[in-house]
Amino acid sequence: MGFFLETLFGGLMVGMLYSLVALGFVLIFKASGVFNFAQGAMVLFAALAMARFSEWIPQWTGIESRWFANVVAFVVAGLIMFAVAWLVELLVLRHLVNQKGATLLMATLGIAYFLDGAGQTLFGSNIYKIDIGMPKDPIFLLEGMFQGGILVNKEDLYAALIAATLVAALSLFFQKTGIGRALRAVADDHQAAQSIGIPLTHIWVIVWCVAGVVALVAGMIWGSKLGVQFSLTTVALRALPVVILGGLTSVPGAIIGGLVIGVGEKLSEVYLGPFVGGGIEIWFAYVLALVFLLFRPQGLFGEKIIDRV
Amino acid sequence: MNGGRPIGEVVLDVQNISLSFGGVRALSDISFDVREHEVRAIIGPNGAGKSSMLNCINGVYTPQEGAIMFRGRTFRHMNSRQVAEMGVARTFQNLSLFQGMSVLDNLMTGRNLRMRCNLFQQAIRWGAAEREEIRHREFVEHIIDFLEIQAHRKTPVGQLPYGLQKRVDLGRALAMEPQVLLLDEPMAGMNVEEKQDMSRFILDVNDEFGATIVLIEHDMGVVMDISDRVVVLDYGRKIGDGTPDEVRQDENVIRAYLGVEH
Numbered sequence: 001m002g003f004f005l006e007t008l009f010g011g012l013m014v015g016m017l018y019s020l021v022a023l024g025f026v027l028i029f030k031a032s033g034v035f036n037f038a039q040g041a042m043v044l045f046a047a048l049a050m051a052r053f054s055e056w057i058p059q060w061t062g063i064e065s066r067w068f069a070n071v072v073a074f075v076v077a078g079l080i081m082f083a084v085a086w087l088v089e090l091l092v093l094r095h096l097v098n099q100k101g102a103t104l105l106m107a108t109l110g111i112a113y114f115l116d117g118a119g120q121t122l123f124g125s126n127i128y129k130i131d132i133g134m135p136k137d138p139i140f141l142l143e144g145m146f147q148g149g150i151l152v153n154k155e156d157l158y159a160a161l162i163a164a165t166l167v168a169a170l171s172l173f174f175q176k177t178g179i180g181r182a183l184r185a186v187a188d189d190h191q192a193a194q195s196i197g198i199p200l201t202h203i204w205v206i207v208w209c210v211a212g213v214v215a216l217v218a219g220m221i222w223g224s225k226l227g228v229q230f231s232l233t234t235v236a237l238r239a240l241p242v243v244i245l246g247g248l249t250s251v252p253g254a255i256i257g258g259l260v261i262g263v264g265e266k267l268s269e270v271y272l273g274p275f276v277g278g279g280i281e282i283w284f285a286y287v288l289a290l291v292f293l294l295f296r297p298q299g300l301f302g303e304k305i306i307d308r309v
Numbered sequence: 310m311n312g313g314r315p316i317g318e319v320v321l322d323v324q325n326i327s328l329s330f331g332g333v334r335a336l337s338d339i340s341f342d343v344r345e346h347e348v349r350a351i352i353g354p355n356g357a358g359k360s361s362m363l364n365c366i367n368g369v370y371t372p373q374e375g376a377i378m379f380r381g382r383t384f385r386h387m388n389s390r391q392v393a394e395m396g397v398a399r400t401f402q403n404l405s406l407f408q409g410m411s412v413l414d415n416l417m418t419g420r421n422l423r424m425r426c427n428l429f430q431q432a433i434r435w436g437a438a439e440r441e442e443i444r445h446r447e448f449v450e451h452i453i454d455f456l457e458i459q460a461h462r463k464t465p466v467g468q469l470p471y472g473l474q475k476r477v478d479l480g481r482a483l484a485m486e487p488q489v490l491l492l493d494e495p496m497a498g499m500n501v502e503e504k505q506d507m508s509r510f511i512l513d514v515n516d517e518f519g520a521t522i523v524l525i526e527h528d529m530g531v532v533m534d535i536s537d538r539v540v541v542l543d544y545g546r547k548i549g550d551g552t553p554d555e556v557r558q559d560e561n562v563i564r565a566y567l568g569v570e571h
């Protein structure tokens with residue numbers, strides 16, 4: 001039982017990171033109908049910027065405080081993501097308004113590879129680490145209930161806390177501010193939103209900025225766990241099945257979908273793996289997504305697609 | 310008919326508008342004007358080009374020929390947002406409310422153009438942003454009272470019956486404090502009682518908010534009772550223009566509506 005809970009907990013942690021990446025997808029898709037293939041590249045780009053600046057800032061300023069370096073690096077990386085958002089709107093999206101979904105998808109694919117390349121040109125292509133001072137020591141929970149308790153990484157708990165705070169802050173922003181309302185309005189109905197004077201282009205920049213911040217937080221947590229390296233983009237691709245599972249238009253769907261996939265792949269690896277020779281973790285998410293596409297294409301929480309014949 | 314407010318200058322002047330989609334001619338050479346504070350109806354059978362006309366004024370379509378003047382300013386290539394900034398609001402024939410949002414939030418979106426605080430002030434929601442939100446909320450509450458939808462304030466609009474959704478649609482447009490209000494078939498699909506309610510609201514809007522109203526209908530009956538002047542379209546051409554009584558007796562109009570033996 002203790003082992004099962006440990007596996008479950010580990011799955012939840014991974015799943016939460018999938019959720020963060022998936023959240024970026026959903027935000028952009030809701031607001032602009034663009035399936036943003038570049039979300040993974042944005043995670044890598046943001047993490048690279050953060051890792052490098054936290055290394056450079058002590059060198060440039062001579063201030064050795066890790067806190068200072070990390071906070072400044074986070075802000076700088078955030079500003080860089082804002083600039084990326086603004087440029088994407090200015091140079092790409094604005095010219096592709098009302099184009100077909102496939103056109104926009106190809107455009108974001110282009111943005112993805114551009115960001116991959118630009119990131120490595122600007123920041124180098126080694127493996128970097130982000131050290132935000134998360135404690136690495138494991139702790140034991142529920143020792144009274146199971147023999148030996150459950151082994152949990154403190155780092156994971158902190159990461160979960162950061163992610164939860166981000167999601168809570170975002171939902172407050174969306175629910176309680178005028179701009180949040182405008183964002184939801186655009187997500188619901190472009191034409192009506194325009195007719196009451198909500199500027200679409202303005203909203204798109206904001207959404208890409210928010211997605212950039214989400215990417216930065218996801219990149220920071222991944223980076224401090226695994227190091228910042230090119231493989232982050234492939235990990236981020238794991239968020240695709242998550243959005244299919246959760247529904248492309250649902251924020252809670254992205255979060256729950258991520259957790260389901262994280263837990264599912266860990267549990268199936270541990271309990272089914274021995275019978276099929278392992279490796280389930282790699283394909284589990286995609287097969288689950290395939291099953292959903294066949295039987296429930298709108299996902300767990302997505303809007304049902306009804307087409308007029 | 311007009312509740313005491315004097316009908317004023319021409320606010321909206323539509324001059325020789327022609328619009329086609331590919332080879333299909335939706336509007337040919339349409340001209341009419343709308344005066345301040347009046348209720349101006351555009352009527353015609355299905356497919357006459359009424360909605361196309363409204364969409365031209367609203368900036369959704371750009372007509373190939375002709376010009377639309379708003380308070381003496383000509384505009385040709387305008388999008389809906391710019392038209393909204395000029396003080397023109399609209400409702401939709403097929404409801405375009407923000408389904409997932411509450412009635413209150415739907416109406417609050419209508420205040421968007423009048424919000425002055427920036428993203429960061431709003432995110433912190435402190436001082437100016439808070440005061441601004443309260444001020445807009447007061448205005449929206451006034452509209453909620455006016456439209457008699459107090460009980461549904463927090464209900465997601467998707468769950469409201471059709472007639473009430475139409476009212477919310479009107480409320481969202483009103484929240485913009487428009488100078489000109491374009492109503493696209495405000496009574497479509499309503500029963501007699503709902504139609505009477507809506508007629509009353511339209512007249513009260515004209516009276517209380519001082520908005521000039523341009524409305525589209527294909528049901529002649531109701532419109533004739535509430536409009537000051539009526540434009541009649543058929544197959545994309547203007548076949549009549551005048552007071553309800555003039556239009557009712559116009560031969561072309563009678564022929565378009567009732568058909569005539571050839």
